[in-house]
Amino acid sequence: MSEHYCVYYCRYVPSQADVAVFEVLSAPPPADLCHALRWFNHIKSYQNQKNSLPGVKKPLGQYGPAGVADTTSGSAPTADDDDDDDDIDLFGSDNEEDAEAARLKEQRLAEYAAKKAKKPALIAKSSILLDVKPWDDETDMAKLEECVRSIQMDGLVWGQSKLVPVGYGIKKLQIGCVVEDDKVGTDILEEHITAFEDFVQSMDVAAFNKI
Numbered sequence: 001m002s003e004h005y006c007v008y009y010c011r012y013v014p015s016q017a018d019v020a021v022f023e024v025l026s027a028p029p030p031a032d033l034c035h036a037l038r039w040f041n042h043i044k045s046y047q048n049q050k051n052s053l054p055g056v057k058k059p060l061g062q063y064g065p066a067g068v069a070d071t072t073s074g075s076a077p078t079a080d081d082d083d084d085d086d087d088i089d090l091f092g093s094d095n096e097e098d099a100e101a102a103r104l105k106e107q108r109l110a111e112y113a114a115k116k117a118k119k120p121a122l123i124a125k126s127s128i129l130l131d132v133k134p135w136d137d138e139t140d141m142a143k144l145e146e147c148v149r150s151i152q153m154d155g156l157v158w159g160q161s162k163l164v165p166v167g168y169g170i171k172k173l174q175i176g177c178v179v180e181d182d183k184v185g186t187d188i189l190e191e192h193i194t195a196f197e198d199f200v201q202s203m204d205v206a207a208f209n210k211i
Contacts, residue, residue, distance in 0.1 A: 013054065014042070014043060016050075016053055016054070016057035016058070017057075017099065018039070019043065019046075019050045019057060020057055020058065020059070022040065022043045025040065028041070030113075032113045032116075032117075033106070033109055033110060033113060035105075035106070035109060036106055123180055123182075124180070124182065124210070125180055125181060125210075126178070126179055126181055126208060126209065126210050127176065127177075127208075127209045127210075128176065128178075128179060128189070128205060128207070128208050128209075129175075129205070129206040129207035130174070130175050130176070130177065130189065130193070130203055130205060130206060131164075131172050131173075131174055131204045132144065132148060132173040132174075132200055132202075132203050133173075133200070133201045133202050133203070133204075134170065135199070136170060137168065137169035137170045137171075139199055140199065141171060143199060144196070144199040144200065145173050145175070147196040147199055147200075148173065148175060148193055148196075149175075151189075151192045153183070154180075154183055155179055155182070155184045156178075156179050156183075156184045156189075157177060157178045157179075158176075159175070159177055161173060161174060161175035161176070162174050174206065178211065189203070190203045
């Protein structure tokens with residue numbers, strides 16, 4: 001994995017700050033926190049080289065914004081530690097600001113992921129136009145439509161309808177509906193509609209469109 005595609009705890013190269021954060025994590029970040037997971041896997045690859053990374057390793061609580069008490073275990077760095085850190089610090093006094101920016105970025109990513117997870121899943125729906133054919137020209141079409149609309153089930157909403165001439169004085173019922181794909185299909189609609197065998201000869205799908 002290229003370092004150019006990973007944001008580290010302090011600036012743009014892995015350091016002892018990353019090691020300190022890595023060692024307190026009990027498990028990898030969840031997959032939806034892609035940047036944090038990428039960072040975790042990258043630092044993990046340095047397991048055999050972590051002592052050679054730049055910087056002086058400090059207690060975890062001494063990283064982050066100024067003025068926040070260190071509640072983690074371990075002693076504060078000595079003056080000698082500070083001197084050593086100054087000798088190899090590539091980025092000067094910007095470290096604390098960069099660490100805070102990285103922390104805020106991960107916090108915002110976590111908040112965004114949580115907000116996205118709460119959104120309802122997209123429900124796949126389809127618009128269907130049905131042709132319902134009677135037996136003959138003496139079939140009561142008003143009663144036929146009443147029978148069709150009496151079919152009620154979760155995920156089915158009936159729409160507009162009209163009578164369409166098919167010849168010899170016979171008219172078919174053309175009726176639209178919207179269905180939730182996971183709950184209602186054309187097979188079950190046909191089964192229910194043709195069950196009114198006193199009025200219905202057959203049912204065909206005239207049009208089918210995903211919404």
